[in-house]
Amino acid sequence: MEQIKTDVLVIGAGSGGLSVAAGAAQMGANVVLLEGHKMGGDCLNFGCVPSKALLASGKAAHGQTKAGVFGVADQAPQVDYAAAKAHVKDVIAQIEPMDSQERFEGFGVRVIREFGHFVSPRVVQAGDHQITARRVVIATGSRPFVPPIPGLDDVPYLTNETLFDLTETPEHLLIIGGGPIGMEMAQAHVRLGIKVTVIEGAKALGRDDPEMAAIVLDRLRSEGVEIAEDAMAKSVSEADGVISVETLDGRSFAGSHLLVAVGRKANTAQLNLKAAEIETHKTGITVDAAMKTTNRRVYAIGDVAGGAQFTHVAGYQAGVIIRSMLFGLPAKARTDHIxxxxxxxxxxxxxxxxxxxxxxxxxxxxxxxxxxxxxxxxxxxxxxxxxxxxxxxxxxxxxxxxxxxxxxxxxxxxxxxxxxxxxxxxxxxxxxxxxxxxxxxxxxxxxxxxxxxxxxxxxxxxxxxxxxxxxx
Missing domain, CATH: 3.30.390.30 (FAD/NAD-linked reductase, C-terminal dimerisation domain)
Structure with a gap:
């Protein structure tokens, strides 16, 4: 077992973790970075980047159907779904070097490709390494939340972590969840010629101003997205390759593929937070305004901290804690300007x-x-x-x-x-x-x-x- 001592240990190489690691190392701190999965985290590999790339494919297809008003003949787009997914992969590949292990090692960061877990309030184990750090930053992000809908475990379903690997063209995509992820993917797919039904238990885009959400939803409906609101999923089943979703009010929806997009869950299960004396709440790790946990040597930033789940929030919080960790200056995270x-x-x-x-x-x-x-x-x-x-x-x-x-x-x-x-x-x-x-x-x-x-x-x-x- 290798014993490592460092100034800063960062657990998770997503947006927030990478920002901390790069900033701290370039300002002279000794930094160790742990990542047991993909460098770049959810945003690069399964979230922001691939979703915007697929939306771009849909926009290109849609533009061909609306060119007549500019004096250019409308035409039905010839969509190759597998090629659109290849475009997504290429976009990820172009951005990957910015988040690569090699780049961060160039900054002086020691990168260990293992998951980490606490064995004591100051010590984290990752594979054959035990790391003692003056300060630890938990930036493990989140994963798709899969609700306990009866029958769901017996049906092949997609999340944002698997959707972008799908290359066969869905005949009819069912989406459980009418939040930002669900609605973005609904429009991308309907513009690529795929029938789409969104099944939302309350109101689609329900966290936004209703007047503003209505402008978006009206456009999506006009493009062919079926949006069923107040449709809480009761059960899911499959027969002869057809997936069915039954709702509490008796409605039934059938399709060829199912995407579950009902929110995110903080990645805390593997961390053994009890050993670190770190408290949690229902949406993530408990932190104060300075992003410190109940263990004063440990910070938590980004999705795992249970606040707003956006890449730019994790990056902002990284800047806040660097001020505190490296310079000993008071720093508090705001939310009113996000x-x-x-x-x-x-x-x-x-x-x-x-x-x-x-x-x-x-x-x-x-x-x-x-x-x-x-x-x-x-x-x-x-x-x-x-x-x-x-x-x-x-x-x-x-x-x-x-x-x-x-x-x-x-x-x-x-x-x-x-x-x-x-x-x-x-x-x-x-x-x-x-x-x-x-x-x-x-x-x-x-x-x-x-x-x-x-x-x-x-x-x-x-x-x-x-x-x-x-x-x-």
Whole structure:
């Protein structure tokens, strides 16, 4: 058994773990990184990257059916599903070197390709290695949650970890779960010519602003995605190659393939957290605002910490703990400035509070300002002018922004900057945006916030009238 002593031990080579390992090593710390599966974690291999690549295939196919409006003949796309999956694999392969063992060893990180588990509060065992570290970072991520639906274990089903290995074309894809993963994969597949039914126990995209979610869901339904809401799965069965899902209200759905996309579960089972005196809760490891666990020498970041499950959150939290671990400086993670996006077409993006949350928290102090994207000249030129942006504003500062429409994931970036730095709406209104760009939408919604104060204010008109009478 090799005994290793190090400054920082990182368990998990996903987004958060890699960020910590690279940053700490390049700033002079001795770093050991453990990974028992694939470098890059879920995002590179099973999540963000492959899903966006498959969405791109679907978008290309869909574009061929909608070219007539531009003076280019519409045509039915000739889809090769296996080739689309090959495209996905190629995209992963192009990004893999950035997350590779070789690259991180080049930073000075010792990479051990084994799973790790605690044997004491300060010692982790990984294969034939026992590592004692001054600080340990748990960044083991999450895995698909598979609900205990009767019959599911007896039926071949897919999760995001197996979907991208499927090369045979599904005749009819059933998706249990109407969240972001389910809806993204529903649209990607229906655009590739596959019949799709989404079975959602509550409301599809139910965590988002209902008005914004409706814009997305209406588009998906118009493209042929069947979305069954309030359809809680009761049982699953298979007969003669046909998979059936029965719901509590008596509905039945049949298809050739089944994708389970009902959420994620933190990867804690193999860690032996009890030996490390680390407490957990129902969604992950218990951490404080500094991302420290109940073992003060151990941090947990990313999905395993049980908060917002986004790659960019893990990266942000990595930066927070590096400040604390390497420099001994106080650092706390915020959540109010964290954006997220769902990459359907149209996209859906959110930062801060939704309208309902803001009204509940601020009441009459809240102003909600809106701008409809069909007024954007660039989107009109591209025949893509639809969608909505809403800004929730209190005392001149946005406390939340919701966007549904083309490029919503890009548009939310400006608001992430604004809210991270606690800027006011006047900062957005004062910027000059090039014409014609989609980004003008952000400036226009800021302008809409100030319009009533300028154009509907009798005092402003009195002042203007006075100045005009006396101005030489």
């Amino acid at each position: 954006p997220y996006a769902t990459y359907t077409d149209p996209e859906l993006a959110q930062i801060g509070l939704t309208e309902a949350q803001a009204r509940a928290q601020y009441g009459d102090k809240l102003t909600v300002t809106r701008f409809e994207s069909h007024h954007n000249d660039r989107l009109i030129a591209e025949r893509n002018a639809y969608g909505l942006i809403k800004a929730m504003v209190v005392k001149g500062r946005p406390v939340g922004v919701s966007i549904a429409g083309p490029h919503a994931g890009e548009l939310i970036n400006l608001w992430a900057l604004v809210m991270a730095n606690k800027l006011k709406m006047s900062a957005v209104a004062g910027m000059v945006s090039p014409y014609p760009t989609v980004g003008e939408i952000n400036k226009r919604v800021a302008g809409a916030y100030f319009s009533p104060q300028l154009f509907d204010n009798p005092r402003v008109k009195q002042v203007v009238g006075f100045v005009q009478r006396w101005l030489p």
